[in-house]
Amino acid sequence: MTRAVSVRLDDDAQRALRTLEASGLTRSEAIRKSIRDAALALRRYEALRAEVAALEADEADRREMQEVASLMETLRAEG
Secondary structure, eight states, rough: OOOOOOOOHHHHHHHHHHHHHHTOOOOHHHHHHHHHHHHHHHHHHHHHHHHHHHHHHHHHHHHHHHHHHHHHHHHHOOO
């Protein structure tokens, strides 16, 4: 089922829409694609945030990162 939506575009959004339309997409296709792409990017960002939080909470991983950082500092000081 499709649903019509009304939106006011600022100058930047209008330029972006013209760019998408110039690629061969219809106005509706460009808008639908942009919404889907934005939602996918948000889901990926949230997944990455969750992964970072899990890594930060992992004491063994944090300890290993500190050991590697210390080793790198030692190697840099020797060089």
